[in-house]
Amino acid sequence: MRIAMIGTGYVGLVSGTCFSEFGHDVICVDKDHSKIDALRQGEIPIFEPGLKTLVRKNVDAGRLTFGTDLGAAVRSADAVFIGVGTPSRRGDGQADLTFVFEAAREIAAAIEGYTVVVTKSTVPVGTGRQVQDLIASLCDRDMFDVVSNPEFLREGAAIEDFMRPDRVVVGTSSEKARQVMEAIYRPLSLIQTPILFTSLESSELTKYAGNAFLATKITFINEIANLCEKVGADVHDVARGIGLDGRIGPKFLHPGPGFGGSCFPKDTRALLETSRMVETPLRIVDAVIDINENRKLEMAEKVIAACGGDVDGKKIAVLGLTFKPNTDDMRESPSLDILPKLQAHGARIHAYDPEGMKEAALLLTDINFCDNAYQTLDNADALVIITEWNEFRALDLDRVKQSMKTPVMVDLRNVYEPDLMVERGFSYTCIGRPVR
Numbered sequence: 215m216r217i218a219m220i221g222t223g224y225v226g227l228v229s230g231t232c233f234s235e236f237g238h239d240v241i242c243v244d245k246d247h248s249k250i251d252a253l254r255q256g257e258i259p260i261f262e263p264g265l266k267t268l269v270r271k272n273v274d275a276g277r278l279t280f281g282t283d284l285g286a287a288v289r290s291a292d293a294v295f296i297g298v299g300t301p302s303r304r305g306d307g308q309a310d311l312t313f314v315f316e317a318a319r320e321i322a323a324a325i326e327g328y329t330v331v332v333t334k335s336t337v338p339v340g341t342g343r344q345v346q347d348l349i350a351s352l353c354d355r356d357m358f359d360v361v362s363n364p365e366f367l368r369e370g371a372a373i374e375d376f377m378r379p380d381r382v383v384v385g386t387s388s389e390k391a392r393q394v395m396e397a398i399y400r401p402l403s404l405i406q407t408p409i410l411f412t413s414l415e416s417s418e419l420t421k422y423a424g425n426a427f428l429a430t431k432i433t434f435i436n437e438i439a440n441l442c443e444k445v446g447a448d449v450h451d452v453a454r455g456i457g458l459d460g461r462i463g464p465k466f467l468h469p470g471p472g473f474g475g476s477c478f479p480k481d482t483r484a485l486l487e488t489s490r491m492v493e494t495p496l497r498i499v500d501a502v503i504d505i506n507e508n509r510k511l512e513m514a515e516k517v518i519a520a521c522g523g524d525v526d527g528k529k530i531a532v533l534g535l536t537f538k539p540n541t542d543d544m545r546e547s548p549s550l551d552i553l554p555k556l557q558a559h560g561a562r563i564h565a566y567d568p569e570g571m572k573e574a575a576l577l578l579t580d581i582n583f584c585d586n587a588y589q590t591l592d593n594a595d596a597l598v599i600i601t602e603w604n605e606f607r608a609l610d611l612d613r614v615k616q617s618m619k620t621p622v623m624v625d626l627r628n629v630y631e632p633d634l635m636v637e638r639g640f641s642y643t644c645i646g647r648p649v650r
């Protein structure tokens with residue numbers, strides 16, 4: 215199969231590269247010439263484990279190329295994937311589809327033979343039909359079909375998620391398009407991956423419903439963690455206890471400072487907006503968004519309480535800034551709410567993140583960025599772990615304690631065992647676990 219991938223952002227680049235790993239002939243297209251030039255030199259604009267190696271391997275094999283000429287890429291493709299960004303629109307939180315429609319118009323102008331146009335970007339229900347109508351207004355209806363094929367990639371594990379997904383969802387009512395999609399995903403059928411064929415609308419909604427459900431699961435355990443703190447229960451035991459029930463499942467029950475990232479916050483807001491537009495309120499999703507927003511700020515209050523109710527003039531060492539480990543992505547990271555609130559209360563922040571500091575420097579002000587974890591700690595009044603990078607899981611605790619002015623640790627990811635921390639002489643605060 216010959217595939218054109220429009221957009222070399224996170225979704226486009228990972229998907230295009232993995233399709234070439236399947237053995238397809240892939241061209242990734244972007245309007246940004248400097249980005250394409252960099253990709254041609256083997257420079258990857260995002261940090262994603264394994265991506266650089268996979269890009270190089272497939273470029274060397276001649277299956278993966280990069281270009282800026284969308285028309286040429288579309289003309290030679292059996293399937294064109296739209297993998298452009300759909301950021302939250304200012305004001306109503308709905309997904310901004312400007313780039314999707316722009317790409318659809320350009321695709322329509324270039325189509326010469328039968329082409330399957332696939333929306334890989336996360337788009338609200340009804341967008342596939344709109345894309346179909348738009349292209350049909352510009353070219354012959356027999357020349358194309360529109361398909362929805364959402365991605366379920368987690369940052370930091372995107373290649374594994376693409377190569378070994380739990381399922382693939384494909385929305386189309388056309389038999390011809392179905393055959394093309396079956397051919398594209400054949401390598402996954404061979405390893406028994408369920409390929410679910412649905413209507414355009416069901417496929418589009420599956421993506422949002424899936425992310426909203428996961429966001430709800432996290433928010434649920436976060437609220438249970440709050441309750442654990444009040445009644446002396448341990449949220450890890452409760453999460454394990456409920457997660458072993460096959461109907462609930464063990465994943466996404468880890469409490470933390472609130473979910474962030476490029477998907478859950480944006481997609482829950484967009485789903486809520488869709489539900490409002492069709493006057494079918496999703497009250498659970500509404501509550502999840504609200505609780506999660508407040509939670510991030512409550513985490514700052516937790517730090518202030520751990521510091522004896524006052525952080526004015528105090529030095530706070532912060533480990534981890536990104537919304538999760540193994541990414542340089544700062545989008546909607548809890549640190550973006552927690553740190554400004556601590557600063558507003560007079561705290562001085564010294565922070566370290568293995569990959570996120572460049573991006574963080576654009577979004578946060580007055581942060582002293584450090585070269586490593588220990589450098590943040592010198593004479594610190596408290597240490598706050600915001601992101602659970604592996605290198606923060608095995609800190610030399612004696613060194614940590616000796617470096618700090620007062621051994622106060624606020625572990626917002628429950629990386630350490632409360633009993634051990636007390637034994638080692640720390641004043642330790644975590645999420646939803648009793649500290650003796």
Ligand code: UDX
Nearest residue numbers: 365366367368369466467468470473474475477537538
């Ligand atoms: C998510 C979805 O998992 C993926 O399927 C979708 O396509 C894109 O959005 P991603 O945002 O990369 O992926 O990260 P994910 O691992 O899902 O974590 C999202 C947020 O939830 C992070 O801030 C993470 O720290 C938080 N989280 C996750 C928890 O707080 N607890 C958990 O148990 C799991």
